[in-house]
Amino acid sequence: MIIMSKVKDAYKEIEGIIGSDYISDKDFMKAAYSRNVDPAFPDRWADIIVRPESTEEVSEIVRIANKYKIPMVPRGGGADLVGGSVSEGGILIDLTRMNKIIEINEKDYYCEVECGITWGALLSELQRQGLTTGVLGPGSGYSATIGGGLSNSTAGFGSTKYGVIPDICLGVEVVLPNPQGTIIRTGAAANKYAKPFCRYGVAPDFTGLFMGDVGTMGIKTKAFLRLHPETPFKAQRYYMLKKNDYNKVSELMYKLRKEIRDGLHDVLVIPVIVVQLLAGMVENKPVKRPRLKGPVFSILVESTDERVLDVYLEQIENLMKDDARPFEWQEIDPEEPLSKDWEFNLKYAYHYFNKFISVNPPKISCTTCHKVPISALPKVANLSNQFDINYRDEFPPQSIALFATVIFLLPNGNCVVVGGFNADNIDEQREKSMNMWHKKLRLQVRYGGVHYWLGEAISQSIVEANAYTPEFIQFFKDMKKVVDPNYLLSPKKFHMYSYDNDITQNIIKNEE
Ligand SMILES: Cc1cc2nc3c(=O)[nH]c(=O)nc-3n(C[C@H](O)[C@H](O)[C@H](O)COP(=O)(O)OP(=O)(O)OC[C@H]3O[C@@H](n4cnc5c(N)ncnc54)[C@H](O)[C@@H]3O)c2cc1C
Numbered sequence: 283m284i285i286m287s288k289v290k291d292a293y294k295e296i297e298g299i300i301g302s303d304y305i306s307d308k309d310f311m312k313a314a315y316s317r318n319v320d321p322a323f324p325d326r327w328a329d330i331i332v333r334p335e336s337t338e339e340v341s342e343i344v345r346i347a348n349k350y351k352i353p354m355v356p357r358g359g360g361a362d363l364v365g366g367s368v369s370e371g372g373i374l375i376d377l378t379r380m381n382k383i384i385e386i387n388e389k390d391y392y393c394e395v396e397c398g399i400t401w402g403a404l405l406s407e408l409q410r411q412g413l414t415t416g417v418l419g420p421g422s423g424y425s426a427t428i429g430g431g432l433s434n435s436t437a438g439f440g441s442t443k444y445g446v447i448p449d450i451c452l453g454v455e456v457v458l459p460n461p462q463g464t465i466i467r468t469g470a471a472a473n474k475y476a477k478p479f480c481r482y483g484v485a486p487d488f489t490g491l492f493m494g495d496v497g498t499m500g501i502k503t504k505a506f507l508r509l510h511p512e513t514p515f516k517a518q519r520y521y522m523l524k525k526n527d528y529n530k531v532s533e534l535m536y537k538l539r540k541e542i543r544d545g546l547h548d549v550l551v552i553p554v555i556v557v558q559l560l561a562g563m564v565e566n567k568p569v570k571r572p573r574l575k576g577p578v579f580s581i582l583v584e585s586t587d588e589r590v591l592d593v594y595l596e597q598i599e600n601l602m603k604d605d606a607r608p609f610e611w612q613e614i615d616p617e618e619p620l621s622k623d624w625e626f627n628l629k630y631a632y633h634y635f636n637k638f639i640s641v642n643p644p645k646i647s648c649t650t651c652h653k654v655p656i657s658a659l660p661k662v663a664n665l666s667n668q669f670d671i672n673y674r675d676e677f678p679p680q681s682i683a684l685f686a687t688v689i690f691l692l693p694n695g696n697c698v699v700v701g702g703f704n705a706d707n708i709d710e711q712r713e714k715s716m717n718m719w720h721k722k723l724r725l726q727v728r729y730g731g732v733h734y735w736l737g738e739a740i741s742q743s744i745v746e747a748n749a750y751t752p753e754f755i756q757f758f759k760d761m762k763k764v765v766d767p768n769y770l771l772s773p774k775k776f777h778m779y780s781y782d783n784d785i786t787q788n789i790i791k792n793e794e
Contacts, residue, residue, distance in 0.1 A: 284371045288350040289329045292373070295349075296332055299342045304333040304379070315374055318362035319422070321646045321707050322715045322739070328355070328374035335379045337455060337503040341463035344501070347373055348461040353770050356497040358398060358427030361420065362434065363649045364737030366496050366775075377429055380503060383407060390479050391509040392452055397429030397502045404428065405628055413509045416444030423632045429502045434735035435494035437698050439631040442548045442691045443584075444510075446734065448493035449693075452481045455504035456492055459771035468492070469506060478506035491761070496736045498772045499765055513584040515591045516547060518624040519598060521606035523576030526554050528660040530605050531577060535656045535691050537601050538581070545594040548582040549691035556687050561614035572613040579606065645704035646678075646711060648719035648739075652731035656695045662729055666701070669725050676721075678705035678714045683722075699731075720746060724790060741776040748789045755785060 289307075297305050306312075307330050316325040329352070334340045347354050353372035360367050368374070377398035384394040388411060395404055401419030408414055417440040420426050430436070431447035432454065444450060453469020468489040471478040481489055492499050523530055531551055538549055557574050561567075581598055585591040599608075611618035624630075654662050666685040670677075677683060683703035690698040703718070705711045716739070723733070723743035733740045744750070750758070759781055762769075769780050777788040 284329060284352055286329075289352060292346050292350045292352055293330055295346045296330070296343055296373075299346075300332060300334055300339050304335070306331050315357070315360070315376070316368060318360050318365060318367055318737075319647075320363050320365050320737075320739070322648050322705075322712055322719060323365045323368070324709075324712060326368045326370040328369040329371050330373045331376060332373060333376045333379045337380075337457060337465055340375065340377075340380075340457045340501055340503055341465055343373065343375060344457055344459055344463035345461065347770055348459075348463075348768055351768055351770065353773050354459065354501075355772050356429070356433075356501045358430030358433075359400060359422070359425040361422035361426045361430065362735060362737050363647070364735055364739040366434070366735065366737030367430070370774075372773075375501060377501070377503070378427065384504070386411060386413065386509070387477075387479075388413060388509075390477070391511075392477075392479050392506055393509055394478055394504060394506050395428055397432070397454075397505050398427050400425050400427055401431070402628075402632070405631075408509065409512070409628060412512050414440075414512045415450055415507055416440050416510050417447060417450060418628075418631045419447070428505050428507070432493055432502060432505060433495060433497050434737075437690065437692060437734065440547060441698075442546050442582075442693070443544065445693050448490075450508040451489060451493065452506040452508055453478050453489050454492055454502045454506070456500035456502050458500050459766040459768075461768065465503075467504075471506060494734060494736070496741060496772065496775055498775055499762065500771070513547075513586055515586070515588045516582060516584045516626045517591055517595055518580070518582045518621050519595060520609040520611070520621055521579045521581070521602045522557075522574070522609035523579070523606045525605075526576045528663045531689070532656045532659040534579065534602065534605065535659075535697065536695065538598070539656075539691065539695060541597055541601055542583065542594055545583045545585060545590070546581070546691070547584040548580070550580040551686075551689040551691075552578045552580065553684070553686050553689075554578075555684065557614065564615045566616060568613065568616050570613075574614070576606070578609050646707050646715050647702055647704050648715055648722075649700075649702040650719070650722055650726060651698060651700045651702070651735070652726050652733045653692065653696055653698050654729075654731050656691070656697050658730065659689070659697070659699075662699070662726075662731065665725065665729055666722075669722060670703075673718070673721070676714075677703060677718050678711040681705045681715075681718075698734075719743075721793075723747075724793065736775065738775055742774075742788065745777045745785050745788050746790045748786075748791075752786070 312327040355369035357367035380396035380398035386393045402424030420436045420438045436447045458464040469481040470476045472484040583594040670683045686701040688700045705715045724747040727747035777785045
């Protein structure tokens with residue numbers, strides 16, 4: 283329990299460091315920061331909200347938090363879907379004032395930025411200089427930050443080719459949550475004489491310790507990121523499968539990866555049910571009723587040479603022709619542009635899959651996005667659908683569960699299944715939703731699914747599913763103890779509440 287007199291003392295000390303404009307314990311501020319985009323959770327109010335401007339200020343805040351033993355949670359854009367960047371009591375550290383671009387090195391293709399910068403701000407500047415990070419941040423759009431992307435192992439536009447956000451990371455500057463508020467730099471930057479131009483070599487890959495950590499291992503203040511010259515030629519094509527068959531989806535993903543390789547920028551598969559839902563939502567429906575038989579493959583290719591792009595498009599046509607037909611979104615919505623007229627721009631990149639995941643926005647959404655090998659797709663689709671049937675009475679009334687609203691090819695034979703279920707956004711449905719959410723996540727963990735934004739809901743479900751060996755749990759605790767001896771940063775994630783707490787008590791046994 284946090285003692286309020288200590289919070290008051292800490293407030294005064296932090297105010298002395300960052301100034302009274304950037305600290306608050308007012309109710310309206312606590313309310314404003316009480317949620318992410320995850321309405322299954324109740325509101326959670328921090329005791330203090332701080333908005334530091336520099337790494338040194340973050341370090342001072344960490345020292346003060348340690349002095350008074352007050353927990354802390356870091357926050358970027360707050361676009362988390364799983365309770366990651368809110369804090370019940372304690373100090374919520376909003377990093378969005380740390381939004382500077384420190385260096386864009388166009389010759390050596392890397393940049394150094396503060397972690398609170400948004401994808402919108404960074405990519406707009408890079409585009410002016412003909413550069414890109416390749417993967418362009420999450421589907422949540424402009425306001426998410428680089429720090430959030432690194433901490434959530436975010437996948438997004440460009441991930442089929444460029445991987446997830448940690449894949450473009452060459453190192454970070456981190457404030458460790460220890461009593462000293464120690465500042466370290468990783469990657470090439472661990473060599474104090476070197477520029478941050480590469481990740482591996484100086485020491486073990488300590489960058490990895492902070493990737494996908496959902497803010498449990500340190501507060502990332504700067505990031506060094508890989509850059510690429512913008513690729514001049516891009517084209518987008520759509521194909522609808524003749525049958526609703528996940529064996530075919532997996533087979534075609536494999537063939538695309540094998541034949542088109544680096545030419546593939548993004549491959550998305552939109553299940554037929556989502557296409558049907560979207561067709562139903564169109565206001566000015568087409569005169570001809572669309573024939574919607576199978577999932578839609580949305581394939582984006584890129585090349586530095588227009589002739590090569592044409593070869594890719596021809597190869598794709600050949601590869602798809604037996605099992606699919608060319609598709610245009612105009613078939614369901616006459617206002618949609620034709621694929622031949624498609625042009626890449628940042629606005630498109632930010633909204634590239636919003637329409638597929640926001641089919642019912644004013645609801646509680648319990649996302650279950652996870653990665654599986656492409657060969658496992660048919661099996662996991664089946665298991666997931668069977669789960670929804672078996673437990674239909676346990677879902678909140680009128681809830682819609684979807685195995686996938688979109689499936690997204692990542693590097694090698696790895697794909698993200700973006701899915702979940704929803705419920706009415708009312709208090710009475712929150713507990714029921716939360717229970718079913720954890721149950722479904724446990725199923726996915728047990729069939730070998732790998733989640734990435736873990737926040738609270740997912741990190742806890744992994745523990746409940748008994749995924750970690752006792753040796754791994756011990757290692758994890760030992761590593762955390764080194765950086766966070768007082769156990770103050772992001773408590774509750776992974777069902778870890780203190781070092782003495784036995785997290786295996788949370789394992790749910792006797793569940794299929
Ligand atoms: C409509 C919608 C679409 C989405 N699409 C995608 C998608 O395509 N792919 C995807 O991966 N995610 C997606 N998300 C989830 C989320 O938006 C992303 O994961 C995003 O990268 C989070 O960034 P953020 O800055 O908002 O982070 P926050 O929500 O602020 O934080 C996320 C986590 O990172 C930690 N954190 C944040 N900054 C730091 C820091 N500097 N140091 C240490 N820890 C930190 C927080 O404690 C928290 O656990 C989507 C969300 C929505 C609402």
